[in-house]
Amino acid sequence: MPEYIGTGEIILQSITRFWPTWLAIGVTLAVAYPIRERLGVFGRLYGSWIGLAGVVIVLFWVFTAIFADLIAVMGPLEQSFSPGMKKGAPGIIDGQNGIIFLWGGDNLARDIFSRVVHGCRVVLIVAPAATLIAYMVGSTLGLPAGYFRGWSDAISSFLANLILAFPVILLFYLLVTPEVRTPIDVNLGFFTIPWSIPIGMAALFFMFPIVFLCTMWFTKYESNKRKLITYLAVTLVLGLWIYSGLVFSSDPFGVIKMDPNTLNVFAAVILGSSPGVYRIVRGLTMDIMTRDYVAAAQTRGERPWYIMLWEILPNARGPLIVDFCLRIGYTTILLGTLGFFGLGLQPESPDWGSMINHGRPFVRLATTAHLALFPALALMSLVLGLNLLADGLREESLKD
C-alpha cells in the first residue's frame, strides 16, 4: 500500500518546491523598485494593487517556465512503476524512490505536478509567440487600412470580418483535422517542401515579421545606406533561416525545426487572433491620423510607411500594450480549447489544455478529480494574472 502525506504538508511543499520562482520574483521586484520611475507605465504598477497582483502572477509562471527543470521532480513523460501510483491521490509517495506526487498521479502514473510545471513552458512559449506574430500580421494590414482607407481597407476589413464571423471552434475543426493537416511533398524542381493548408497559412503568417522588420529598416534608414544594408542583411539572413526551419523544416543546418502539430496550432491561433489585432490597430491609426505631429510629418514630405511605422505605431503603444496582455490571455484560452478537443499539440504534450482533455473523463469521481483540476487551475491563474496586469496598465495609463 502506498503512503500519503497530509493536506497541510501538500500545501507547504507546493509552496516550497517553487523556491526558484519565489526567489526570482523577489529579486525582480526588489531590483525594479528603485528604478521604477524609469520604467514608465510598468513602474507605476507598484501603486496599484490589482496591477501588482497581475505582475506577480504573470512573473510566477514566467519564472516557473524558466526554472521548470529545477522545480519539476520528474520529466513530463516519465512514469512511475510502483503499485498504486496510477491515478494516485495528491500527496502519494512513490514506494520505490520516495518521490512525492504532490498533486497526484495521472492515469499513466506520471506526476501531475511535474507535468503542470513542464506544461507551463510549452504554454508560455506558444501563446506569447503566436500573439506576437498575430500582432505583426494585424499591424502590417491594419496600419495601411486605417491610413489609406479606400478599397484596400474595404477588402481587408471584409476578410477580417469574415474570419471573425466564423465560429472559432468550427475553424479549428476544419483546419486541424488529420486529413487536412497531413503534409504532401511538393517538388519545386531543385528541392521538395512539405505542403498542406496549415503549412501554407503558417508560410504566409511567418512571412509578416520579416516583411514588417524590413519595412521598418527601409523607412527609417533610407538615407543611411550602410546602416540600411547591415540591418536588412541581418534581418533577412536570420529571418529566412528561422523561417525555412520553422515552416518547411528544411533548415540547412538542422538546428531550427518545429513539430508539424505545433505549426498547425500556431497557424490556427494566429488566424483566430489577428483579425482582432487588425481592427484595433486600424481604429487607433484612424484616431492618431488626426494628430498634429502626423500632419507635421506629412508636411515634411515623409513617406506614408514611415509615418505609419515610426509616428503612428509608437504613439499607439499605450492601448496596444494593454491589448497585448489581454490577447496573450485570450491566446492561452484558444490554445487550451484546441488541447481540450484533442486538436492541439501532440497528445502526450504536457500543455494544460491537453492535460485537461486527458483528465476530463475522470472528474466525476472525487478520487480522480485531481487529474484535470490542477492544470485547469494553472491555466485560470495565468489568464487571471494577464487580465489583472492589463487592467492595472489601463488604469495607470489613463491617469496621464
Next chain:
Amino acid sequence: MLIFILRRIGQMIATMIALTFIVFYMVNLPGNLEKLAKTEGNMRMTDEEVQNWLEAEGFTRPFLSRYVEWMVGTAQGDMGYSRVFRKPVSEVVGERLGHTGILMFWVMIVMVPMSLIIGILAGMREGTALDRGLSVGSIASTSAPEYVTGIIFTVIFASWFGVLAKEVSWWPDWLVFKGIAKAGSVNFWNFTLPVMTMAIYGMGYIARLTRASMVEVMTSQYIRTARLKGLNFRTVVLKHALRNALITPFTVIMLQFPWLLTGVVVVEAMFNYKGFGFILVQASGNNDIDLLLAISWVAVIVVLLTQLISDIGYAYLNPRIRVK
C-alpha cells in the same frame, strides 16, 4: 434606415457565400473524401476503388456546380443525408438545435440580468469598495474559460458534494449536482452546472462593459443636472442613467452569440449534453460532410443574424446614429 439595413443584408449575403464556400472547399479536400470513402466502403480500399466509389457517389463532378447545387438545396430546406446518424440532416439539426435552444435560453436568463446588475452596481459609484470588488470578480470570471470552470464546478459541486452527502450526516441530499446533463430530460440538478459554466464566462465581460458605460453616463452633464435639481440617487440611476447606459451592453449581448457557440461546443462535450455543439464534434470526427456543412451554415446564419440585429438595435436605441 432602410438603405442601412439593405446594405448590411448585402454584406451579410456576401459573407455567407464566402464562408460557406470555404467550408465546402475544406470538407471536400481529397484527404477528407478519401477518409469518407474508406469509412463508407472498407478500410482496405485501393486508390482505384476509392476513386470509383467517389465517382459513383458524385463527388468527382465539378466543384462549383456541386457547391451551387448544395446552396440551392440548403436554401430550400433539403440539407442532404447524415451518414453518421442515418437520417436526413434537417431532422438531426432541427432536433439538436432544440436542445441547445433550451440550454441557451437558461444561460441568457441567468447571464443577462446578473451581469447587468453587477455592472450597474459597480459603475453607479465609481471607485468605491463595491466597485473594486465587483470589478475584480468580473476579471476573474473572464479569466476562466468554459473548460476550466466546467472542470472546477464538476469537481466541487458534483464529485466533492457527492462524497460529502455520503459521509456527512447533516449534508442535505438535494445539494449534490450532476456532472452529466441528459438532453430531453433536464432538471435543476443536472442543468445547473452546464448553465452556470456557460453563463460565468460571458458574465464578467458584459458586466465590465456595463460598468464602463455606466461610469461614462454617470459623469455626464445631464446626470449632474438631475442630481443638482434635487432628485434622489435612486431615481437618477433608474430613470435617467439606465436607458443610456444599456445601449452598449445590448449590442454586446447580441454579439456574444458567436462566442457562445464555442462555449456550447465545450460545455456540451464536457457534460455529454447531446445538442448542436455535440453533433459538431461528431460530424467533424466522422467527416459527415452533409451534416458538417449544415452545421456551419446554421452557425454562420446565427452569427450574421445577431450582428444584423445588434446593428439595427444600436441604431434604433441611439438616435444620434439614426439621423446620420
